[in-house]
Amino acid sequence: MTDQLTPEAAAPARSAGVAETLFRFQSLFGLVAVFIAAIVFSPSRGGELLFLSSENLFNVVRAVSEIGIIAVGMTFVILIGGIDLSVGAVLGLAAVGSAVLLVENDYGVLPAVLLVLLAGLVFGLLQGIASALLGIQAFIVTLAGLQIARGLARIVSGGQGVAIAYGEGPGEAPVTFSLLGERTFNGLVPIPAVIFIVVAVLAIVFLRVSAFARHVYAIGGNEKAARLSGVPVVRVKVIVFGICGLLAALAGIIHAGQLNQGSPNDGSGYELDAIAAVVVGGTALSGGRGSVVGTVAGALLLGVLNNILALNNVDPNVQLLIKGLVIVAAAGLQRLRPS
Amino acid sequence: MDDGGGLLVEMLGIGKAYGGVQACSDVTFTVRAGEVHALLGENGAGKSTLMRILSGDVAADTGTVSLDGRPVRFSSPVDAQRAGIAMIHQELDLVPGLSVADNIFLGREPRTRLGTVDRRRAHRETRELLRRTGIALDPRRPVGELRTGEQQLVVIAKALSLEARVLIMDEPTSALSPVEVEQMFTVIAELRRAGTGIVYISHRMEEIGRIADRATVLRNGAVVAEFDPRAMTAAQAAEAMVGRSVQTLFRNRSAEAGDEVLRVVDLAVRRARPGRREPDGVSLTVRRGEVVGLGGLLGSGRTELLETLFGAGSRQWRGEILLDGQRVRPRSPRQALRLGMAFVPEDRRVAGLAVDHSVHANAVLSIVERLALLGVVRRSRETGAVRRIVRELAIKLGSIRDLVGTLSGGNQQKVVFGRALLSEPRLLLLDEPTRGVDIGAKSEIYQLLGKAAAEGIGVLLASSELAELVGVCDRVVVLRAGRVVRELDTHAVSEADLLAASMGAGIAAQAVEAENGELVDVAVRGDK
Numbered sequence: 074m075t076d077q078l079t080p081e082a083a084a085p086a087r088s089a090g091v092a093e094t095l096f097r098f099q100s101l102f103g104l105v106a107v108f109i110a111a112i113v114f115s116p117s118r119g120g121e122l123l124f125l126s127s128e129n130l131f132n133v134v135r136a137v138s139e140i141g142i143i144a145v146g147m148t149f150v151i152l153i154g155g156i157d158l159s160v161g162a163v164l165g166l167a168a169v170g171s172a173v174l175l176v177e178n179d180y181g182v183l184p185a186v187l188l189v190l191l192a193g194l195v196f197g198l199l200q201g202i203a204s205a206l207l208g209i210q211a212f213i214v215t216l217a218g219l220q221i222a223r224g225l226a227r228i229v230s231g232g233q234g235v236a237i238a239y240g241e242g243p244g245e246a247p248v249t250f251s252l253l254g255e256r257t258f259n260g261l262v263p264i265p266a267v268i269f270i271v272v273a274v275l276a277i278v279f280l281r282v283s284a285f286a287r288h289v290y291a292i293g294g295n296e297k298a299a300r301l302s303g304v305p306v307v308r309v310k311v312i313v314f315g316i317c318g319l320l321a322a323l324a325g326i327i328h329a330g331q332l333n334q335g336s337p338n339d340g341s342g343y344e345l346d347a348i349a350a351v352v353v354g355g356t357a358l359s360g361g362r363g364s365v366v367g368t369v370a371g372a373l374l375l376g377v378l379n380n381i382l383a384l385n386n387v388d389p390n391v392q393l394l395i396k397g398l399v400i401v402a403a404a405g406l407q408r409l410r411p412s
Numbered sequence: 413m414d415d416g417g418g419l420l421v422e423m424l425g426i427g428k429a430y431g432g433v434q435a436c437s438d439v440t441f442t443v444r445a446g447e448v449h450a451l452l453g454e455n456g457a458g459k460s461t462l463m464r465i466l467s468g469d470v471a472a473d474t475g476t477v478s479l480d481g482r483p484v485r486f487s488s489p490v491d492a493q494r495a496g497i498a499m500i501h502q503e504l505d506l507v508p509g510l511s512v513a514d515n516i517f518l519g520r521e522p523r524t525r526l527g528t529v530d531r532r533r534a535h536r537e538t539r540e541l542l543r544r545t546g547i548a549l550d551p552r553r554p555v556g557e558l559r560t561g562e563q564q565l566v567v568i569a570k571a572l573s574l575e576a577r578v579l580i581m582d583e584p585t586s587a588l589s590p591v592e593v594e595q596m597f598t599v600i601a602e603l604r605r606a607g608t609g610i611v612y613i614s615h616r617m618e619e620i621g622r623i624a625d626r627a628t629v630l631r632n633g634a635v636v637a638e639f640d641p642r643a644m645t646a647a648q649a650a651e652a653m654v655g656r657s658v659q660t661l662f663r664n665r666s667a668e669a670g671d672e673v674l675r676v677v678d679l680a681v682r683r684a685r686p687g688r689r690e691p692d693g694v695s696l697t698v699r700r701g702e703v704v705g706l707g708g709l710l711g712s713g714r715t716e717l718l719e720t721l722f723g724a725g726s727r728q729w730r731g732e733i734l735l736d737g738q739r740v741r742p743r744s745p746r747q748a749l750r751l752g753m754a755f756v757p758e759d760r761r762v763a764g765l766a767v768d769h770s771v772h773a774n775a776v777l778s779i780v781e782r783l784a785l786l787g788v789v790r791r792s793r794e795t796g797a798v799r800r801i802v803r804e805l806a807i808k809l810g811s812i813r814d815l816v817g818t819l820s821g822g823n824q825q826k827v828v829f830g831r832a833l834l835s836e837p838r839l840l841l842l843d844e845p846t847r848g849v850d851i852g853a854k855s856e857i858y859q860l861l862g863k864a865a866a867e868g869i870g871v872l873l874a875s876s877e878l879a880e881l882v883g884v885c886d887r888v889v890v891l892r893a894g895r896v897v898r899e900l901d902t903h904a905v906s907e908a909d910l911l912a913a914s915m916g917a918g919i920a921a922q923a924v925e926a927e928n929g930e931l932v933d934v935a936v937r938g939d940k
Contacts, residue, residue, distance in 0.1 A: 282788045282789055283784075283787050283788060283789065284780045284781045284784040284787050284788070284789050285787060287773065287776075287777065287780045287789060288780070290766075290769065290773065291766060291769070291773070291777050293766075294766025294767075294768065294769045294773075295763075295764075295765060295766040295767075297757075297762060297763045298757075298763055298764050298765055298766060298774075298777075299766075299777065300724070300744075300745055301722070301724060301745050301755055301757055301763055301764075302745070302749075302777040302778045302831060303745055303746040303749040303750075303777075303778045303835070304746070304777065305744075305746050361766055361768065361769065362768060
């Protein structure tokens with residue numbers, strides 16, 4: 074039955090609000106829980122917990138930065154009720170593209186980066202057009218996009234990994250690019266982590282305050298109602314896929330910088346890790362409900378989990394198993410959510 | 413009925429709370445064999461909860477349910493079905509991709525000796541059930557291809573096949589055309605003759621007066637009245653449901669119509685998509701301050717006409733649409749809104765609202781950009797606008813941050829209405845704005861419509877409720893097969909005239925015949 078919310082009924086509605094908040098930030102609480110578990114199970118060396126060393130903690134952030142950036146874009150796509158399976162392949166294409174432009178074509182860092190970002194943006198926009206304008210399901214469009222991006226990456230690289238050597242001469246990349254890999258900001262924080270944090274903060278603010286974000290949520294909540302309320306559904310969808318492609322390309326550039334090479338198989342399966350982060354973060358796959366805050370927490374949660382399992386030398390196969398169980402548990406918790 | 417109808421169901425002292433909301437408290441409700449017991453009440457009065465308890469969907473906190481004098485406790489709807497209690501829900505539970513026969517026998521398909529599905533038998537039995545229901549349909553047709561009214565009758569055929577002893581019908585006629593309603597009444601009469609006890613939930617008072625033997629009214633989860641429906645007036649029933657007297661159900665018409673705001677000239681969609689009855693040469697006008705009704709049977713093209721005007725239907729049309737004398741060609745709802753139109757769609761859950769978003773988010777959606785500064789939303793201005801609408805439309809809620817899905821149907825509809833008004837339209841297009849809305853909210857919506865018209869908005873209102881068209885509109889344009897067949901001044905017509913015009917000469921004659929003949933006799937008062 075439909076509850077009539079009379080003033081008397083307002084009080085229970087408020088207590089339901091507390092439960093709602095708990096569930097909404099479920100991934101943050103989950104993150105805290107996993108963090109505490111990590112401290113408990115952390116191996117120590119010389120009386121110091123390895124997990125809590127600032128070096129290790131920043132490594133966690135560095136390790137999740139690529140998946141995290143992709144997952145931010147994925148959050149937008151999932152919020153409109155879509156999915157983007159192409160992001161891992163786009164990351165690979167961007168990594169290869171960066172390496173080829175820098176090493177084989179002697180581009181400067183800025184032109185190379187901008188060109189690769191533009192390519193990612195266009196790739197995403199095209200997928201958005203195919204999905205929103207032609208009405209093909211996003212799952213299918215981006216499954217095709219995955220194949221296309223992977224194929225392009227192989228063609229561009231000739232099927233081989235392209236190593237990035239640094240120097241002034243021809244065939245060498247400008248040293249600035251190595252910032253992404255070795256250097257740290259402030260001597261401590263790795264550059265990829267800084268980029269991830271900046272992207273996340275921008276996305277969080279954007280989703281909070283922009284009229285565009287209202288349209289994103291409305292489309293995910295009820296696309297037909299959104300359209301009849303004057304939301305430019307096609308335009309919003311195309312832009313959202315564009316954002317996702319752009320962020321996947323950004324992650325690809327970072328990937329190339331961290332590994333000092335671009336290989337056409339880079340990023341395989343990253344799309345699934347990104348989706349996992351979004352889901353653990355409490356965003357509904359059906360769209361319309363969720364947040365980037367949740368996604369960031371979800372990505373960090375999975376990152377901390379990976380880290381503590383690796384620190385304890387847990388068999389990698391068992392690691393996969395544990396990760397799977399955590400994802401199911403997070404999704405299961407969402408089912409309990411009062412609605 | 414006192415002619416020996418034994419007590420089938422007895423619900424005593426039923427109580428049920430959801431969170432802190434008492435949905436039912438100390439309700440006593442009985443169903444006798446061979447009677448139609450009408451259950452009335454506003455949305456949120458506890459009707460659905462009571463019936464969900466009876467049909468095994470939820471468990472009561474207190475009280476007992478007895479069937480044939482023995483206490484029962486159902487753990488699921490299937491459990492209740494086995495005991496002979498079936499419910500026909502307002503939301504049709506049909507699988508669109510499956511055929512009529514497959515839907516009717518879903519989960520209990522007849523088997524051959526080899527254990528495969530015996531389709532021949534399923535089809536034969538389906539044809540028989542459909543015959544009893546009064547529609548001719550191919551049992552192999554996918555349900556998704558059927559019109560809503562036909563689907564409703566398929567659900568009723570399914571209920572027949574369950575051979576339930578107690579049948580609960582939740583607003584079974586809300587999607588039916590007048591002819592289909594008559595067919596359903598025939599089925600009900602047949603069931604009653606066979607000794608089935610029927611609980612009939614409806615907002616339509618004239619139906620209850622025709623077919624019910626008893627009527628019970630719930631308000632705020634408690635029984636407030638029991639009536640003899642034959643002796644009850646609509647006003648009395650409404651008063652019992654609402655708890656105060658409903659003075660005027662319909663609006664007061666006093667507004668002077670002004671200049672023409674909409675003129676449609678010979679509008680025709682070039683190629684009709686399958687399953688849609690597109691406008692085929694429609695001309696009409698709406699003036700400022702005027703409420704023009706759009707009548708006609710289901711499938712006559714009312715919705716398609718509104719959608720085409722609003723840029724939400726086919727864009728391949730010829731003819732002219734003039735707004736305030738300007739030729740316009742809305743290519744999307746967005747553009748139509750900019751031109752000063754607003755649309756309240758037919759089914760608020762499907763096309764009107766994001767039910768798990770807040771009232772705030774739903775209400776301001778059309779004006780988010782207009783209130784924003786450089787793409788940044790301005791929450792305080794939004795809140796102001798939403799509060800104003802909540803106040804003006806008297807939307808009952810705890811806070812504007814409540815999820816729309818937690819409001820009653822009438823209040824949800826007001827949120828859709830409020831969103832349309834916030835865009836400050838000069839032309840308001842409404843499609844079945846009071847479907848599934850209780851009588852109190854209905855009356856309020858009519859007053860609001862009147863107020864909007866008085867402020868100079870032109871209103872085009874599509875409805876299948878004749879009383880609504882006659883009571884609310886200044887003029888009614890009647891559509892049939894995508895064409896205007898009549899235009900009637902409602903000051904001088906009756907519902908019967910309107911029905912006759914909707915159905916066309918041939919069918920109208922049949923209906924009149926039925927009205928005099930035994931078909932309706934049987935339907936109206938059964939076997940007495």
